[in-house]
Amino acid sequence: MSERLTGAQILIKSLEMVDVDVVFGLPGGAILPVYDPLLESPIRHVLVRHEQGAGHMAQGYYWTSGKPGVVVVTSGPGATNVITPVADAYMDSVPMVVICGQVATAAMGTDAFQEAPTFNLAMSITKHNYVISDACEIPQIVAEAFHLATTGRPGPVWIDLPKDVSGMEAEWWWPSDPTACLPGYKPRIKPHPRQVKRAVELLNTSQRPIIYAGGGVLKARGAQALQEFAELTGIHVVTTLMARGVLSDDHELCLGMPGMHGNYTAVTSMQKSDLLITLGARFDDRVTGKVSAFAPDAKIIHIDIDPAELSKVRYADVPIVADANRAIEALIVEYQKQERRRQERGDAPVDRAAWVEQINTWRSRYPMKYVESDEVLKPQFVLERLGQHAPDAVLVSGVGQHQMFASQHWKFSAPYRWINSGGMGTMGFAVPAAIGAKVGSPEQTVWVIDGDGCFQMTFQELITAAVEGIHVKVAILNNGYLGLVRQWQDLFYDERHSEVHLGGAIPDYVGLAEAMGCAGFRVDAPEEVDTVIAKAMSIHDRSVVIDFRVDPTEHVFPMVPAGASNDDIIVGPAYGQTEEEERVILSKGKFGAAPMAQGGQEDTVLPPERSGVHFEMDKKED
Amino acid sequence: MAQSSSLKTLSVLVENQPGVLARIAGLIARRNYNIESLAVGPTEEPHFSRMTLVVDQDQTHIEQIIKQLYKLVNVLKITEFDPAEAVERELMLIKVSVLPERRYEVLQLGEIYGAKIADVGACGVTLEISGTPEKLDDLLALCEPYGVLEVARTGRVGLERNEKRASLI
Ligand SMILES: Cc1ncc(C[n+]2csc(CCOP(=O)(O)OP(=O)(O)O)c2C)c(N)n1
Ligand SMILES: [Mg+2]
Numbered sequence: 017m018s019e020r021l022t023g024a025q026i027l028i029k030s031l032e033m034v035d036v037d038v039v040f041g042l043p044g045g046a047i048l049p050v051y052d053p054l055l056e057s058p059i060r061h062v063l064v065r066h067e068q069g070a071g072h073m074a075q076g077y078y079w080t081s082g083k084p085g086v087v088v089v090t091s092g093p094g095a096t097n098v099i100t101p102v103a104d105a106y107m108d109s110v111p112m113v114v115i116c117g118q119v120a121t122a123a124m125g126t127d128a129f130q131e132a133p134t135f136n137l138a139m140s141i142t143k144h145n146y147v148i149s150d151a152c153e154i155p156q157i158v159a160e161a162f163h164l165a166t167t168g169r170p171g172p173v174w175i176d177l178p179k180d181v182s183g184m185e186a187e188w189w190w191p192s193d194p195t196a197c198l199p200g201y202k203p204r205i206k207p208h209p210r211q212v213k214r215a216v217e218l219l220n221t222s223q224r225p226i227i228y229a230g231g232g233v234l235k236a237r238g239a240q241a242l243q244e245f246a247e248l249t250g251i252h253v254v255t256t257l258m259a260r261g262v263l264s265d266d267h268e269l270c271l272g273m274p275g276m277h278g279n280y281t282a283v284t285s286m287q288k289s290d291l292l293i294t295l296g297a298r299f300d301d302r303v304t305g306k307v308s309a310f311a312p313d314a315k316i317i318h319i320d321i322d323p324a325e326l327s328k329v330r331y332a333d334v335p336i337v338a339d340a341n342r343a344i345e346a347l348i349v350e351y352q353k354q355e356r357r358r359q360e361r362g363d364a365p366v367d368r369a370a371w372v373e374q375i376n377t378w379r380s381r382y383p384m385k386y387v388e389s390d391e392v393l394k395p396q397f398v399l400e401r402l403g404q405h406a407p408d409a410v411l412v413s414g415v416g417q418h419q420m421f422a423s424q425h426w427k428f429s430a431p432y433r434w435i436n437s438g439g440m441g442t443m444g445f446a447v448p449a450a451i452g453a454k455v456g457s458p459e460q461t462v463w464v465i466d467g468d469g470c471f472q473m474t475f476q477e478l479i480t481a482a483v484e485g486i487h488v489k490v491a492i493l494n495n496g497y498l499g500l501v502r503q504w505q506d507l508f509y510d511e512r513h514s515e516v517h518l519g520g521a522i523p524d525y526v527g528l529a530e531a532m533g534c535a536g537f538r539v540d541a542p543e544e545v546d547t548v549i550a551k552a553m554s555i556h557d558r559s560v561v562i563d564f565r566v567d568p569t570e571h572v573f574p575m576v577p578a579g580a581s582n583d584d585i586i587v588g589p590a591y592g593q594t595e596e597e598e599r600v601i602l603s604k605g606k607f608g609a610a611p612m613a614q615g616g617q618e619d620t621v622l623p624p625e626r627s628g629v630h631f632e633m634d635k636k637e638d
Numbered sequence: 639m640a641q642s643s644s645l646k647t648l649s650v651l652v653e654n655q656p657g658v659l660a661r662i663a664g665l666i667a668r669r670n671y672n673i674e675s676l677a678v679g680p681t682e683e684p685h686f687s688r689m690t691l692v693v694d695q696d697q698t699h700i701e702q703i704i705k706q707l708y709k710l711v712n713v714l715k716i717t718e719f720d721p722a723e724a725v726e727r728e729l730m731l732i733k734v735s736v737l738p739e740r741r742y743e744v745l746q747l748g749e750i751y752g753a754k755i756a757d758v759g760a761c762g763v764t765l766e767i768s769g770t771p772e773k774l775d776d777l778l779a780l781c782e783p784y785g786v787l788e789v790a791r792t793g794r795v796g797l798e799r800n801e802k803r804a805s806l807i
Contacts, residue, residue, distance in 0.1 A: 200714040324705035
């Protein structure tokens with residue numbers, strides 16, 4: 017009864033089976049057979065202008081829709097163009113499936129036209145990758161790929177489809193179980209009850225606990241559980257760059273972003289805490305600063321679905337391998353149980369009043385602050401105003417100063433409204449990711465905060481957006497510089513600006529926007545900001561680009577110099593800190609302060625002691 | 639290659655699929671792990687292969703290697719053991735430069751170590767020996783004075799002992 021189909025038809029049908037409704041891609045020789053049955057499929061195809069755009073669109077699409085983004089590219093240059101977003105998705109654990117054309121099986125390995133060694137290339141930047149050798153394998157491999165991409169620690173999966181395989185006929189079938197041929201893949205979802213008990217015991221003796229919430233909580237859809245847990249225990253939460261919005265910034269217990277450019281209270285409360293309840297976060301060097309000086313008094317509860325993260329950077333006193341949402345729920349239940357017991361015993365709860373007071377003192381003393389101006393346009397001011405006009409927007413950011421300003425000065429009130437390239441820091445991420453985000457959630461307003469440098473890497477996707485009728489709004493914080501690099505040259509290289517000036521006035525962004533079918537505006541002065549944003553908000557039939565000419569000399573503060581301890585945080589001129597005072601702190605980083613930018617001592621990261629968690633991972637065990 | 643107590647053996651059971659060796663080698667290279675030897679071969683089950691990695695734990699964080707290897711979808715099981723808890727063997731071919739008049743001395747050495755004669759020529763002899771890596775080291779050292787022309791070693795393979803005790807079978 018079964019129908020015979022070509023490999024290409026089987027592929028498209030398999031994508032329909034796993035509920036794919038949109039793919040981002042661009043055709044070419046090796047993938048041509050796949051594009052033909054696409055014409056009959058209900059799956060929407062967004063035709064990009066560069067394959068890097070397709071990859072970032074798939075990432076943006078995931079964040080707003082919760083579904084893995086799918087990319088279709090051809091062999092050789094199509095494949096290599098998508099390497100950057102795939103690596104980005106791998107670093108940020110974003111589920112993605114790449115369908116990549118390949119030269120015919122017989123030509124593979126012969127340096128054929130448009131052959132790239134994609135199996136080898138993809139191997140080290142994906143969760144898993146495949147080369148399909150027979151059309152009958154396609155359903156199984158597609159089912160597996162989506163299962164792998166979306167379960168456990170999510171990530172990109174890459175499928176190479178040689179041209180002869182997509183032309184080959186086979187019988188249609190569909191696997192009943194995507195895991196049937198995955199004997200080596202058993203992610204641990206449920207937390208170990210004994211470890212949960214130990215974690216709550218530790219929490220109940222802690223005087224200065226902090227919840228360190230990372231992107232894993234969002235991946236696990238654990239924002240609600242997190243809020244419940246924080247409220248139940250009264251413990252304050254820092255939200256990493258990947259997790260902004262996982263707890264609303266308005267929430268009394270939310271301390272905002274920690275790390276190199278985190279706010280004073282988030283950085284310092286982690287630093288002084290005696291217990292870090294780490295949820296789906298990975299002690300990235302941008303969070304810890306000098307590892308050996310990071311939160312020296314803190315014990316660590318570390319919950320992650322990836323066992324390899326536990327004790328990788330910092331020894332975990334209580335390691336828990338689990339899905340973050342399941343683990344938080346288990347912590348809540350266990351906490352309530354231990355609370356009841358405590359009350360039955362008539363014991364007093366731990367008194368954390370002094371700690372809470374300390375946190376509040378830091379908060380009122382060091383709120384996010386910048387040197388305001390009536391004459392020059394400050395990037396932070398633009399963000400504040402934008403936040404007033406579009407508080408519920410999905411904010412998609414590029415990489416650089418503007419990214420840090422956005423994360424610092426935007427009030428995130430809900431999860432999944434902040435999309436950025438965290439682990440990889442990929443310039444050019446924002447415009448295509450925003451387009452993908454809009455496809456994933458068409459009702460939401462999507463704003464891009466981009467740098468002039470980043471914008472120039474991928475703006476051509478606005479043409480894609482115009483042609484496809486996907487409307488996004490772009491605010492370029494145009495400082496005329498590769499600003500973040502310039503900041504480092506200011507601080508560590510005695511203001512010797514080497515190859516960071518972009519031009520500022522070239523290109524003409526208004527003209528460029530119009531040429532791409534978008535509306536374009538330019539803002540030079542603070543008083544024009546509100547009018548233009550309001551105008552942009554009223555345009556619904558096109559994308560909008562606003563060229564905000566912001567102060568090129570602005571620096572991102574607070575700042576912990578790379579390699580310095582998080583105790584050495586520079587709060588900046590808004591707090592009356594002088595350059596001399598800055599210089600003293602800068603000299604403690606590994607680059608030293610300009611002008612003696614010789615590079616100081618590297619922070620040698622010693623492997624932590626053995627944590628003993630690996631026995632928990634035996635895959636043969638349930 | 640003197641035996642030092644800091645060596646650990648990892649026996650890695652993997653799916654017998656194309657590219658698995660490349661995945662493991664790639665992971666080791668990318669994460670800068672220090673591997674003493676790596677041997678690959680089939681197992682009792684045709685779907686699976688076994689890779690034996692010897693790692694110097696003074697130079698590498700073994701727990702991280704194990705966890706990163708486990709992240710590979712094709713890796714099923716990793717067993718970690720000390721040389722004392724395992725049976726470990728290695729095969730070596732050693733080509734010794736020796737003229738016919740002194741050949742007997744080399745052959746006698748080989749005999750003491752249970753080596754086989756794999757090949758004989760006018761100017762040399764090739765011995766084949768399997769055993770613990772230390773035993774191979776010893777024979778190699780004794781052949782050194784004659785002139786060792788070439789050596790090929792497989793790297794060690796190992797299995798955990800049936801009973802965990804310090805028996806020497
Ligand atoms: C693809 C890529 N190349 C280089 C870098 C290094 N880099 C990080 S931030 C930055 C400057 C970004 O400039 P711009 O987009 O204008 O943002 P600004 O810092 O000025 O806000 C550079 C070059 C990077 N992150 N990504
Ligand atoms: Mg710039």
